[in-house]
Amino acid sequence: MSTSQKEHLYEGTGALSDYIQNQDDPSWLRDLRTAALTRFTVEQWPTTELEEWRRTDLTSYDFDRYALRDSGSTDGSVSLPDDASALIRFENGVCVGFALSAEAESAGLVVASLRDAARGAYGSDMAEIVQQKAEPVLREYLENADNKLQLWNFAALTHGTFVYLPENTRLKDPIYIENSVEDDEAVLAPYHVIVAEHLVDAMIVQTLSGAEEGEVLVNEGIGVTIGEESHVRFMAVQNLNIDSTYFCFGNGSIQKDGDLQHYLCNFGGMLSKSRFDCTLDGPGSLVRLNGLYFPFQDQQMDMRTVQHHRAPHAESRTYYKGAVRDEAHAIYQGLIEVAPNATKTDAYLTNKNLVMNDGARSDSIPTLQINTDDVRCSHGSSTGKLDFLQLHYLKSRGYSPIEAEETLLMGFFEDIIDKAPERLQNELRDLVSRRVYEAHDDDE
Amino acid sequence: MKLEIKGLKAKIEDTPILNGIDLTMESGQIHALMGPNGSGKSTLSNVIFGHPSYEVTGGEILVDGENILEMETHERARLGLFMAFQYPVEIPGVTVGRFLKRAAEIRFGEEDFKAAAFIKELRSWLDFMNMDQNFINRYLNEGFSGGEKKRMEVLQMLMLKPSFAVMDETDSGLDIDALRIVANGLNELRGDAFGAMVITHYQRILDYIKPDFVHIMYKGTIVTSGGRELVETLEERGYDWVRKQHGIEEEEEEVVHEH
Numbered sequence: 001m002s003t004s005q006k007e008h009l010y011e012g013t014g015a016l017s018d019y020i021q022n023q024d025d026p027s028w029l030r031d032l033r034t035a036a037l038t039r040f041t042v043e044q045w046p047t048t049e050l051e052e053w054r055r056t057d058l059t060s061y062d063f064d065r066y067a068l069r070d071s072g073s074t075d076g077s078v079s080l081p082d083d084a085s086a087l088i089r090f091e092n093g094v095c096v097g098f099a100l101s102a103e104a105e106s107a108g109l110v111v112a113s114l115r116d117a118a119r120g121a122y123g124s125d126m127a128e129i130v131q132q133k134a135e136p137v138l139r140e141y142l143e144n145a146d147n148k149l150q151l152w153n154f155a156a157l158t159h160g161t162f163v164y165l166p167e168n169t170r171l172k173d174p175i176y177i178e179n180s181v182e183d184d185e186a187v188l189a190p191y192h193v194i195v196a197e198h199l200v201d202a203m204i205v206q207t208l209s210g211a212e213e214g215e216v217l218v219n220e221g222i223g224v225t226i227g228e229e230s231h232v233r234f235m236a237v238q239n240l241n242i243d244s245t246y247f248c249f250g251n252g253s254i255q256k257d258g259d260l261q262h263y264l265c266n267f268g269g270m271l272s273k274s275r276f277d278c279t280l281d282g283p284g285s286l287v288r289l290n291g292l293y294f295p296f297q298d299q300q301m302d303m304r305t306v307q308h309h310r311a312p313h314a315e316s317r318t319y320y321k322g323a324v325r326d327e328a329h330a331i332y333q334g335l336i337e338v339a340p341n342a343t344k345t346d347a348y349l350t351n352k353n354l355v356m357n358d359g360a361r362s363d364s365i366p367t368l369q370i371n372t373d374d375v376r377c378s379h380g381s382s383t384g385k386l387d388f389l390q391l392h393y394l395k396s397r398g399y400s401p402i403e404a405e406e407t408l409l410m411g412f413f414e415d416i417i418d419k420a421p422e423r424l425q426n427e428l429r430d431l432v433s434r435r436v437y438e439a440h441d442d443d444e
Numbered sequence: 445m446k447l448e449i450k451g452l453k454a455k456i457e458d459t460p461i462l463n464g465i466d467l468t469m470e471s472g473q474i475h476a477l478m479g480p481n482g483s484g485k486s487t488l489s490n491v492i493f494g495h496p497s498y499e500v501t502g503g504e505i506l507v508d509g510e511n512i513l514e515m516e517t518h519e520r521a522r523l524g525l526f527m528a529f530q531y532p533v534e535i536p537g538v539t540v541g542r543f544l545k546r547a548a549e550i551r552f553g554e555e556d557f558k559a560a561a562f563i564k565e566l567r568s569w570l571d572f573m574n575m576d577q578n579f580i581n582r583y584l585n586e587g588f589s590g591g592e593k594k595r596m597e598v599l600q601m602l603m604l605k606p607s608f609a610v611m612d613e614t615d616s617g618l619d620i621d622a623l624r625i626v627a628n629g630l631n632e633l634r635g636d637a638f639g640a641m642v643i644t645h646y647q648r649i650l651d652y653i654k655p656d657f658v659h660i661m662y663k664g665t666i667v668t669s670g671g672r673e674l675v676e677t678l679e680e681r682g683y684d685w686v687r688k689q690h691g692i693e694e695e696e697e698e699v700v701h702e703h
Contacts, residue, residue: 390534394543395494395517395521396520396527398547399547403546407546408535414537
């Protein structure tokens with residue numbers, strides 16, 4: 001790893017401009033960064049006057065306390081687990097290696113570091129594929145970007161993954177994208193591009209974790225496009241420590257008869273704001289947005305989903321479930337938006353919250369914007385406590401009060417957790433369980 | 445295990461329901477507790493298990509001399525007490541297998557717990573209870589019929605082998621076949637190490653479970669106790685006889701919460 005160079009780049013846009021010039025990027029990527037920077041310079045930070053930002057106040061947030069480290073790249077390697085089609089790992093924004101199974105490789109799967117691939121680190125063929133497949137995705141979502149954080153993400157783009165699934169790629173095992181941030185006061189701006197052509201069947205698991213101590217800021221972007229009759233499941237687990245900050249803006253676009261299942265499992269961050277915005281672009285497309293979140297202590301988690309119907313006969317389901325405890329505050333905002341031509345839309349949005357104690361808060365704000373007749377759209381949300389009769393039942397079988405609580409929470413999250421590959425299921429159960437016990441330790 | 449209930453009084457909200465219960469039961473004995481609706485039978489069982497909706501206003505419950513009213517519900521269970529609920533709750537997302545595995549670990553100790561033996565035993569009791577093997581992977585009581593929920597309670601009892609069980613109207617709502625299966629479950633455990641209080645509104649389950657002792661409850665007290673012959677008398681003469689015998693005035697029964 002090359003020596004790290006510390007630059008404060010949020011407010012110092014001059015520094016950001018120098019940073020862009022110093023990157024060894026192909027011209028398309030430099031142009032993209034510059035376009036983002038131009039807008040970033042004039043854009044204001046989101047204020048609470050905007051509905052989406054009403055509950056997450058950034059006005060007193062000191063973005064410049066974090067430093068961007070341009071850490072270069074390494075030629076490390078990773079070993080591929082038996083139950084994976086591919087694995088790519090980033091540490092502090094540096095790609096330490098990636099590996100593909102022989103089967104995945106022969107299917108033409110590409111999993112690589114976006115920035116390095118664009119720069120030609122893996123040959124000119126790869127650089128060409130990146131430009132051909134990733135650039136349009138980046139460009140489209142940069143155009144759609146509606147806030148300064150997103151623009152910063154595109155301008156800084158410290159690292160990220162490029163996943164390309166050619167036509168007919170059917171993967172038996174998941175692709176794992178692992179991101180860890182150990183540096184204190186680091187700021188990272190990853191962007192992951194996932195392009196699935198037609199008739200693809202794949203699962204992608206993306207994890208973001210960090211050191212137990214120290215504050216980092218991760219401002220992430222995700223762009224996913226799903227081709228015709230492709231089925232992609234994308235699971236993201238965010239588990240930064242609870243002193244850190246996490247922003248994530250994801251976009252998905254689904255073609256005819258394609259199917260995207262997105263899962264956000266949200267655990268980390270003192271402050272986090274995420275949005276996953278999906279566009280059903282093709283008739284017969286299907287989107288399922290699932291969320292699992294469990295903030296505690298004084299975490300604030302603000303999440304938004306958008307089901308954007310732009311084609312007829314498409315179906316979308318949002319299913320976000322969370323528990324809040326201690327002084328934590330969860331905010332979920334869901335929007336179903338139906339364009340005039342999107343007849344026969346079938347869209348539903350569910351948000352369920354468990355408030356574990358007085359002092360914990362959960363806001364649920366579903367919105368429908370329907371611009372055509374002949375649709376089925378609705379939403380349902382519920383907020384409640386753990387059921388005392390269920391707790392009593394478990395205790396009558398010898399479960400201690402905390403075990404009873406843990407068991408009910410595990411059951412509450414089970415229909416999200418059981419969609420994960422087995423290895424991840426155990427990790428998620430462990431995260432939920434630790435959160436139950438840690439919170440109780442704090443009470444004592 | 446010896447379970448002694450002494451002068452027990454309890455209320456729900458401001459309504460007194462138990463007005464001084466005295467009852468001594470032990471492992472090796474099967475007691476039937478009968479009485480009309482609203483007499484306080486379910487309240488008694490719920491108070492034994494520390495249900496949070498009931499408040500004890502007097503008396504004590506001793507298990508082998510120790511007052512369990514001071515204990516939390518799970519501590520009472522860990523003594524070897526078991527309750528078959530009248531209305532078992534659904535626990536979504538928690539499979540029967542996972543739930544019972546933990547309950548068995550708690551009951552028999554984690555060191556001695558053998559997963560393979562546990563599954564084997566669970567499978568054989570499922571057969572015994574005439575339940576499909578796939579119940580192991582179903583979420584506890586979710587989507588179960590009323591009869592399946594009751595069988596699940598008995599299945600748990602068979603797995604956990606309590607020293608003393610309270611069965612709260614396990615027979616209600618069951619057809620005759622299910623009733624026989626439930627009774628077989630209890631009879632299977634019968635022996636010196638197991639005792640039970642079988643709460644019922646009807647006589648018919650007692651044709652399959654021959655109780656050693658029968659108690660009749662009325663308006664929060666036990667008005668009479670006896671042997672098996674009491675069931676027959678009750679069958680012939682009905683609860684009116686009890687009322688007259690014990691000078692209980694006819695009046696509208698108070699509506700009380702039974703769970």
